[in-house]
Amino acid sequence: xxxxxxxxxxxxxxxxxxxxxxxxxxxxxxxxxxxxxxxxxxxxxxxxxxxxxxxxxxxxxxxxxxxxxxxxxxxxxxxxxxxxxxxxxxxxxxxxxxxxxxxxxxxxxxxxxxxxxxxxxxxxxxxxxxxxxxxxxxxxxxxxxxxxxxxxxxxxxxxxxxxxxxxxxxxxxxxxxxxxxxxxxxxxxxxxxxxxxxxxxxxxxxxxxxxxxxxxxxxxxxxxxxxxxxxxxxxxxxxxxxxxxx
Amino acid sequence: xxxxxxxxxxxxxxxxxxxxxxxxxxxxxxxxxxxxxxxxxxxxxxxxxxxxxxxxxxxxxxxxxxxxxxxxxxxxxxxxxxxxxxxxxxxxxxxxxxxxxxxxxxxxxxxxxxxxxxxxxxxxxxxxxxxxxxxxxxxxxxxxxxxxxxxxxxxxxxxxxxxxxxxxxxxxxxxxxxxxxxxxxxxxxxxxxxxxxxxxxxxxxxxxxxxxxxxxxxxxxxxxxxxxxxxxxxxxxxxxxxxxxxxxxxxxxx
Numbered sequence: 456x457x458x459x460x461x462x463x464x465x466x467x468x469x470x471x472x473x474x475x476x477x478x479x480x481x482x483x484x485x486x487x488x489x490x491x492x493x494x495x496x497x498x499x500x501x502x503x504x505x506x507x508x509x510x511x512x513x514x515x516x517x518x519x520x521x522x523x524x525x526x527x528x529x530x531x532x533x534x535x536x537x538x539x540x541x542x543x544x545x546x547x548x549x550x551x552x553x554x555x556x557x558x559x560x561x562x563x564x565x566x567x568x569x570x571x572x573x574x575x576x577x578x579x580x581x582x583x584x585x586x587x588x589x590x591x592x593x594x595x596x597x598x599x600x601x602x603x604x605x606x607x608x609x610x611x612x613x614x615x616x617x618x619x620x621x622x623x624x625x626x627x628x629x630x631x632x633x634x635x636x637x638x639x640x641x642x643x644x645x646x647x648x649x650x651x652x653x654x655x656x657x658x659x660x661x662x663x664x665x666x667x668x669x670x671x672x673x674x675x676x677x678x679x680x681x682x683x684x685x686x687x688x689x690x691x692x693x694x695x696x697x698x699x700x701x
Numbered sequence: 702x703x704x705x706x707x708x709x710x711x712x713x714x715x716x717x718x719x720x721x722x723x724x725x726x727x728x729x730x731x732x733x734x735x736x737x738x739x740x741x742x743x744x745x746x747x748x749x750x751x752x753x754x755x756x757x758x759x760x761x762x763x764x765x766x767x768x769x770x771x772x773x774x775x776x777x778x779x780x781x782x783x784x785x786x787x788x789x790x791x792x793x794x795x796x797x798x799x800x801x802x803x804x805x806x807x808x809x810x811x812x813x814x815x816x817x818x819x820x821x822x823x824x825x826x827x828x829x830x831x832x833x834x835x836x837x838x839x840x841x842x843x844x845x846x847x848x849x850x851x852x853x854x855x856x857x858x859x860x861x862x863x864x865x866x867x868x869x870x871x872x873x874x875x876x877x878x879x880x881x882x883x884x885x886x887x888x889x890x891x892x893x894x895x896x897x898x899x900x901x902x903x904x905x906x907x908x909x910x911x912x913x914x915x916x917x918x919x920x921x922x923x924x925x926x927x928x929x930x931x932x933x934x935x936x937x938x939x940x941x942x943x944x945x946x947x948x949x950x951x952x953x954x955x
Contacts, residue, residue, distance in 0.1 A: 476771075479806055571789040578749055578861075579803055580778030 466661050473589050473657075476582035483590065490594035494556050495601060505551060506544070506605040510612030513538050518622035531623045532631020535613035537640075544605040545644045546692050549651035552598075553684035557659035560591060561680035564663030565673040573664070588660040598652035599645050606644075643699045650695060651688050658684045702727045703748065703859065703891055708757030710743055710915075717743045718754065719915040728889045730882050730905040734896055735912035736937060741895045744912065745863055748893060749783065750774060761859070779807050782852030784862040784881075788844040790836040796823070796847050797832040803855040822850040826880060842873035846880070853884055860885065862894040866901055878904040899944060902926060911937070927951065 477483065517534040564587055567573050576583040610632065617623040623631075662680040666672055703725040710718040717740045725731040733741045746752040748759060750766055758765040761777055769777065783789075790799045797819055804815045823829060826846040836844055845865060852860055862881060866874035882905040885892040894901065902909060906923035911934050919931045926938060927947075939948045 476775075482805060566792070570787055570792075571785045572791055574751065575783065575785060575789040575791075577751060578778060578781060578783045579806065580775040580781075581806060 465665060466657070469584060469588070469661050469664065470657065472582065473584045473592070476585055478581065478586045478589075486586070486590035487593045490590045491597055493559070494591065494594050495597045498552060498555055498601060499604070501551070501555060502548060502601055502605050503608050506539075506548070506608040507612035509543055509547075510535060510539060510609030510614075511616030513543070513609075514613035514617040514628075515620060515622065518617060518620070527631075528623045528627040529631030529634060531617050532613070532628040533634045534631075535617070535628075536610060536632050536636075539606055539609040539613070540640055540644050544602050544609060545647045545651065546688065548602060548605045549598075549648070549655060549688050550685050552601075552655055553659075553681050553688065556595075556655055557680050557684045558677040560656070560659035561663040561666075561677045562673055564588075564660055565666045565676045568664065568666055569669055569673060584664065587664070588657065591660060592653065592656040595652040595656040596649075598655070599648045602644070602648045643695075646699065647692060647695050650691050654684060654687050654691060658687060702762060703893070704760040705744075705748070706758045706760065708744075708747055708754040708759065710740075710747055710752060710754045717915050718747065720757070721912070721915075721917045722757075723910050723917060723920060725891055725893050725910075726908055727891045728886060729907040730885050730892045730894060731908040731910070732894050732896060732902060732906045733910050733912060734902060734906075734937070736897065738914075739912040740915040741897075741912055742863065743915075745861060745893065745895045749781065749861060750778070779803075779855065780858040782855070782857035782860045784845065784848050784852050784860070784865055786864040786867050788836065788841075788848040790844055790847055790851070792836055795833050795835050796828075796839070799836070799847060800851045800854050802851065807855060818854060819850075822854045823847075825853075825884075826850045841868050842870075842877065845869065845873075845877050849877075849880060849884070853888070856888070858890055860890050860892040862892070862896075864896055864898075865894060866896065866898045871900065874898065874900060875904060881905060882907075899938065899941065902938075 478486070514531055514535045517531045521528070521530055564573075567587070573583045573587075576586055614625070614628050617628050618625050659680040662676045662683065663673075666676040705721055705723050705725075707720045707722050708718055709716065709720050721744065733744055735741050743752060747754050753767075758767055760766075764773075766774065766777065790796075791802065794802065797816070800819045800822060801815050804810055804818060808815070810818075819832070820829075823832070826849050828843060828846050828850065831839060831843065831847075836847070839847070860881070865877050865881060869877065878901050881892060881894065884890070894905070896902070903923055906926065909919075909921055909923065909926055910917055911919040911931075913933050919929060919934045921929065926934060929935065935948075939945050
């Protein structure tokens, strides 16, 4: 128990140091652009691929479970939209990103720890946390754009699978998409996304920064990073949903 | 000059440094030697400010590092160059970017000026034509030389080296040792080298501090060390067959 309390304490101390003693502005600008390239642009391919097919699967499964003629076919479009906007894009895409981006962050910072590169930064008088973690936090502020893309591609996937699979017409699907649309659901989804982005940037960084040992421990830290990031995303999802929707 | 005054460092219940006092001189290669676990690296990290000793003071010239505020400590660190055991070069940067890094962080020089300085120090460590290569593409000895170049690029007053010869063949190790000594004399800086390599002790040991179980048990130079009667030192120095033979010859000559 005391171990967990110490971990929570060191996480918040890390955050405090991350936002202190700033790195030279010109260097920081370059680091942020590099992180955007690594963490955001580098993830677009997998995001598009997964979103498209998951959107398609949601559409097909809804269609196969709606056999009652009283229920309008437009429900397929409605259910696809709601599932993707409310949960799939913000929450499950963030968990997938915890595997991709989170492991990358932990292993890259962990390798720097093992090979004394972090010590080298500290000896030079550089705030290594600001240098390494702050650019990741700023880069992940672009994460909502990734989620917006996941929403759009997911709905396109659902539309194509529904229409070309012969389950629904284009008109019915788009009618379902527009049915009872609550703009606040988008606000809710993007509020969640900002919180998840912060978790995605900081928890894996914490795991990598404070790891001890060698190459094997870097692997273990990456696994722990994925587990803890996912757990925190799920918990945050529950709390935010309670606060904003119930 | 760096003065260490009665420093003690504990990890939990275990006391690693048990009240060490010494002076590391300017313009000399100062060596900290001793067996594994004697506290050499902990002492180096205390000198660098990476570990805070529970007791005692470390003076850089006249000012104790413990009495410096954060800004003064940052200024001091800009005057420190460090050669890590594994080189600690940044994997994501090429050699030129690695060496240029301290200049980019701490100076307002133009890129062309920084490039001139990078080429100057790379040529000083006998490395030319590797600017665009990445650390993984060069040998261990070359990585050490790049690390020395990075350490001296910002004209430091203090140079620290942690096991500079580990993992190197004897010939390359000698090249690195000589380079460290030449740089120390050329730029009149205070150099502190942590090592357990007897060849380094012979080559560059102008002021040697011998630690055993966190206690300073002997201090002298590379001539004194072969004439001392201190049992701890002689055990360490003559632990290899080569040095045992040398000892036998010395005793016969006496």
